[in-house]
Amino acid sequence: MVFSAVGKKGDDAMLTGFVKFFKELDRRVKLTIAGTGIHNWSQRLSGQYNQLYAQDLGADPVELGVLNSVGSALSSVVSVPLGWLAERYGAKKVMLLALGFGLISATIYALAGTWWMLIPAVILAGMVRIMPLTDLIFMNYTKPELRATVMSFSRVLWGTLNIFAPMTAAVVVATFGGINADGIRPLYFIRVVLIMVVLLFFALKLPPLPGYIRQKTRTTPAKGNGFLQDFRDLFAGEEGLKRWIVIRLVRTFAGSLAMPYSPLWKVHVKGATPYILGIMGTAAVIVSLLLQIPAGRVSDRIGRKKAFFLLRPFAYLSTFLLVFAPSPEFLILVGLLEGIGQVGMTPFITMQWEMVPKEKRGRWFGIEGLLRLASIPATMLGGILWQQGFMTEVLLLPILLEVAIVIPVMITIPDTLKRNNL
Numbered sequence: 001m002v003f004s005a006v007g008k009k010g011d012d013a014m015l016t017g018f019v020k021f022f023k024e025l026d027r028r029v030k031l032t033i034a035g036t037g038i039h040n041w042s043q044r045l046s047g048q049y050n051q052l053y054a055q056d057l058g059a060d061p062v063e064l065g066v067l068n069s070v071g072s073a074l075s076s077v078v079s080v081p082l083g084w085l086a087e088r089y090g091a092k093k094v095m096l097l098a099l100g101f102g103l104i105s106a107t108i109y110a111l112a113g114t115w116w117m118l119i120p121a122v123i124l125a126g127m128v129r130i131m132p133l134t135d136l137i138f139m140n141y142t143k144p145e146l147r148a149t150v151m152s153f154s155r156v157l158w159g160t161l162n163i164f165a166p167m168t169a170a171v172v173v174a175t176f177g178g179i180n181a182d183g184i185r186p187l188y189f190i191r192v193v194l195i196m197v198v199l200l201f202f203a204l205k206l207p208p209l210p211g212y213i214r215q216k217t218r219t220t221p222a223k224g225n226g227f228l229q230d231f232r233d234l235f236a237g238e239e240g241l242k243r244w245i246v247i248r249l250v251r252t253f254a255g256s257l258a259m260p261y262s263p264l265w266k267v268h269v270k271g272a273t274p275y276i277l278g279i280m281g282t283a284a285v286i287v288s289l290l291l292q293i294p295a296g297r298v299s300d301r302i303g304r305k306k307a308f309f310l311l312r313p314f315a316y317l318s319t320f321l322l323v324f325a326p327s328p329e330f331l332i333l334v335g336l337l338e339g340i341g342q343v344g345m346t347p348f349i350t351m352q353w354e355m356v357p358k359e360k361r362g363r364w365f366g367i368e369g370l371l372r373l374a375s376i377p378a379t380m381l382g383g384i385l386w387q388q389g390f391m392t393e394v395l396l397l398p399i400l401l402e403v404a405i406v407i408p409v410m411i412t413i414p415d416t417l418k419r420n421n422l
Contacts (some may be wrong), residue, residue, distance in 0.1 A: 026290050029137060035205075038201075039194070042190065046164035049169065052106050056181040060085055086136070092207075140361065148295075148296040153293060153296065166285070186289070231363055244355050246351065248368060248371045253374040255381070262395065266280075298310075305415050314337050
């Protein structure tokens with residue numbers, strides 16, 4: 001049994017179980033976990049300050065929406081050829097390319113003097129889709145009955161590291177001047193260094209990840225139509241895939257509607273300080289750390305959908321508490337609930353990748369990225385509503401969309417746990 005030591009008494013037994021499980025993983029999976037962990041830490045360090053940074057550089061709510069929309073548009077379009085390249089030529093090359101984009105983006109953030117200078121940085125940051133590439137590697141080099149557990153295991157390792165990111169960011173911001181551009185800017189210089197480390201680590205240590213060769217029995221498309229034909233073939237014989245696209249479109253729209261403005265609400269409406277933000281982030285990480293592996297094991301036993309339905313309501317509770325919290329101290333509880341909600345995304349992401357067999361996952365990566373175009377009207381609408389004073393509605397509307405559309409459609413799609421062709 002995976003992590004049999006977890007049930008034993010004592011930290012030593014638990015640590016032994018973790019170490020044993022990690023050693024048995026494919027080398028490509030282990031190296032990807034290590035490199036992605038460092039990259040995620042750098043993102044966690046500065047992530048909750050991005051909107052506040054842009055605002056202090058002069059962006060109003062509508063301009064924040066434009067900023068996110070531009071990045072989403074171009075990065076979504078680029079996802080399609082990147083996914084095709086990952087499938088044909090291997091995920092490692094695309095991973096290195098994405099990290100290169102991230103390095104340039106972090107550098108621009110660090111040097112920006114006004115909000116419009118962040119436009120190319122946001123565009124490039126949107127192309128840094130390291131997590132989907134990482135999960136693609138997990139799916140392709142892990143047995144089906146262990147996939148959710150491996151994904152949860154990786155999140156536990158990253159979470160252990162991420163515990164220190166929010167408070168580190170809070171100390172840096174407070175030291176250099178508080179929640180303003182001067183106080184936040186050093187976080188991006190730290191990111192530049194960390195991304196460079198990860199880029200070199202993957203380039204030197206990660207083995208090649210070959211793409212999948214098309215089977216010879218497949219009808220060869222007419223010359224010049226190979227790219228388009230490959231994407232047409234993606235949907236052939238895949239039950240529920242078109243309905244899943246509806247789910248992703250709605251979830252992307254819903255999440256993008258409120259995401260840029262949640263930090264503004266925490267700071268300007270609820271009065272959060274850098275240290276409150278730091279404690280919120282730490283609380284979310286700790287809860288996620290404790291629950292990831294149990295959630296992964298549950299998902300590998302009862303199915304992806306049931307695990308998602310069980311955990312996702314905690315994210316709704318966190319939003320309600322965020323809206324109605326009577327004092328900044330209640331935001332710490334918001335962080336705890338957010339952590340549980342984040343755990344619920346592990347079975348969702350696992351199911352998303354299992355919707356197609358491994359020889360189609362590069363193209364699926366591209367299509368999934370293209371669906372992020374739904375964030376463009378969402379961020380624009382969110383900015384307009386926010387500026388008109390409908391701040392509470394912006395935060396609560398995503399819950400309504402998910403409960404009214406996502407959950408009912410997801411119920412109609414067969415669970416992917418028992419599929420044997422993945």
